[in-house]
Amino acid sequence: MRDSPGVAVPRALAFDVFGTVVDWRAGVARESGQFLRAIGRAEVDAAVFADDWRARYQPAMAAVRDGARDFVVLDVLHREMLVDVLRAYDVDPGSLDGALLDDWARAWHRLDPWPDAVEGLARLRAHVPVVTLSNGNVALMLAIARRGGLVWDAILGAEVTQRYKPLPEAYTATAAILGVAPHELCLVAAHHSDLAAARDAGLLTAYVDRPMERGGAPAPDRHLRQSWEWQVTSLIDLAEQLHG
Amino acid sequence: MRDSPGVAVPRALAFDVFGTVVDWRAGVARESGQFLRAIGRAEVDAAVFADDWRARYQPAMAAVRDGARDFVVLDVLHREMLVDVLRAYDVDPGSLDGALLDDWARAWHRLDPWPDAVEGLARLRAHVPVVTLSNGNVALMLAIARRGGLVWDAILGAEVTQRYKPLPEAYTATAAILGVAPHELCLVAAHHSDLAAARDAGLLTAYVDRPMERGGAPAPDRHLRQSWEWQVTSLIDLAEQLHG
Numbered sequence: 001m002r003d004s005p006g007v008a009v010p011r012a013l014a015f016d017v018f019g020t021v022v023d024w025r026a027g028v029a030r031e032s033g034q035f036l037r038a039i040g041r042a043e044v045d046a047a048v049f050a051d052d053w054r055a056r057y058q059p060a061m062a063a064v065r066d067g068a069r070d071f072v073v074l075d076v077l078h079r080e081m082l083v084d085v086l087r088a089y090d091v092d093p094g095s096l097d098g099a100l101l102d103d104w105a106r107a108w109h110r111l112d113p114w115p116d117a118v119e120g121l122a123r124l125r126a127h128v129p130v131v132t133l134s135n136g137n138v139a140l141m142l143a144i145a146r147r148g149g150l151v152w153d154a155i156l157g158a159e160v161t162q163r164y165k166p167l168p169e170a171y172t173a174t175a176a177i178l179g180v181a182p183h184e185l186c187l188v189a190a191h192h193s194d195l196a197a198a199r200d201a202g203l204l205t206a207y208v209d210r211p212m213e214r215g216g217a218p219a220p221d222r223h224l225r226q227s228w229e230w231q232v233t234s235l236i237d238l239a240e241q242l243h244g
Numbered sequence: 245m246r247d248s249p250g251v252a253v254p255r256a257l258a259f260d261v262f263g264t265v266v267d268w269r270a271g272v273a274r275e276s277g278q279f280l281r282a283i284g285r286a287e288v289d290a291a292v293f294a295d296d297w298r299a300r301y302q303p304a305m306a307a308v309r310d311g312a313r314d315f316v317v318l319d320v321l322h323r324e325m326l327v328d329v330l331r332a333y334d335v336d337p338g339s340l341d342g343a344l345l346d347d348w349a350r351a352w353h354r355l356d357p358w359p360d361a362v363e364g365l366a367r368l369r370a371h372v373p374v375v376t377l378s379n380g381n382v383a384l385m386l387a388i389a390r391r392g393g394l395v396w397d398a399i400l401g402a403e404v405t406q407r408y409k410p411l412p413e414a415y416t417a418t419a420a421i422l423g424v425a426p427h428e429l430c431l432v433a434a435h436h437s438d439l440a441a442a443r444d445a446g447l448l449t450a451y452v453d454r455p456m457e458r459g460g461a462p463a464p465d466r467h468l469r470q471s472w473e474w475q476v477t478s479l480i481d482l483a484e485q486l487h488g
Binding site for chain 2: 075129137138139141142145146151152153154155156159160177178179
């Protein structure tokens with residue numbers, strides 16, 4: 001449904017990626033299951049391992065967002081988070097081959113799009129530019145896009161702006177790079193927290209419902225739900241609501 | 245011809261855009277002809293006007309490259325260069341509407357690809373990532389790409405690295421963003437000066453011959469000609485040489 005009839009159609013669409021465009025949990029679980037078997041830990045539930053890895057995401061970015069640490073790309077944080085989660089599973093990362101850890105950390109490069117994403121993006125891109133506004137770095141976004149056949153007009157986001165969401169500059173600098181005003185850019189995301197920050201920064205907002213992002217578990221940010229400009233069940237639904 | 249048989253195939257291709265992928269002179273002349281007529285200066289040779297505008301390109305970037313000026317995107321420099329070239333034609337820019345000047349400066353957004361570019365890029369992109377490594381900013385590259393149907397895996401270059409070519413960091417930072425070593429990245433360009441700087445920074449090099457870039461006039465950097473890893477007559481030729 002379109003919550004706010006009469007609102008202007010965006011001049012460009014910026015997408016959150018993890019959870020919104022790709023199914024991070026299934027991909028990280030699939031990849032981690034292979035590595036867990038390779039290190040003799042086949043009994044670990046790979047989906048829970050994926051959740052535990054992802055749980056370190058916001059804390060890992062906090063030091064960069066707060067300025068306590070210079071900007072580093074998400075690939076670096078993902079590897080640090082992996083080392084940390086392995087320790088929590090009583091695995092000594094120092095006992096593992098460095099190349100294996102590098103490859104495992106790049107599990108995030110090998111995620112698959114949700115079933116509607118390729119077609120939905122293509123239909124949207126026929127009308128307006130579609131760009132990434134993810135905390136993932138360029139090489140990570142590029143690998144996911146090439147793997148899944150996602151076509152972006154540009155890969156923007158944290159590495160380009162040197163700001164992690166939900167800092168307001170992550171959103172406003174992306175609009176400035178595109179040469180549009182914040183209110184002409186729409187963030188498309190499956191997360192109320194991301195959309196709330198984008199709205200505070202002046203962007204339009206489109207919520208995509210992804211009930212299986214956490215395997216059906218409730219979203220931790222559901223208390224931040226608002227009436228977004230658009231609420232859709234898929235990127236194809238968004239294309240139909242925006243451009244008919 | 246392939247000058248250095250046995251050299252490794254690049255893991256990614258980074259493209260100069262103005263002159264290499266798009267015909268800047270014809271596009272800027274076509275656009276400027278319309279504006280010159282609109283301001284009552286139809287007698288001016290629009291192709292010469294385009295050359296005079298482009299002649300201010302290297303001087304405009306020099307202050308930024310030298311650190312005398314903070315980084316500003318090429319859209320800003322293009323507008324300043326336009327004001328300067330108009331004065332050289334005895335036009336008072338202050339007498340013109342600001343919106344007209346903005347639109348005229350965006351003539352560079354409305355350039356067309358060389359006839360081989362769309363197909364050549366698509367064929368190359370089937371094998372390796374293709375990205376822009378232009379001094380043009382993201383909005384400028386994005387507009388050109390959408391107009392002409394060019395599909396890039398990422399728009400990199402000056403705005404992303406905050407460095408104008410031919411500074412070495414413009415090339416090495418682009419490789420780092422892509423997660424490849426400099427010697428795994430190949431610059432594709434129609435300009436020996438650009439390729440020479442890329443080679444000095446450790447990149448592979450592919451020269452595309454574009455004899456009509458300056459309407460048939462000799463290239464100002466022809467004295468920098470070297471034996472590049474690849475020398476091609478079109479992007480389709482490059483695809484055939486690289487991937488058969």
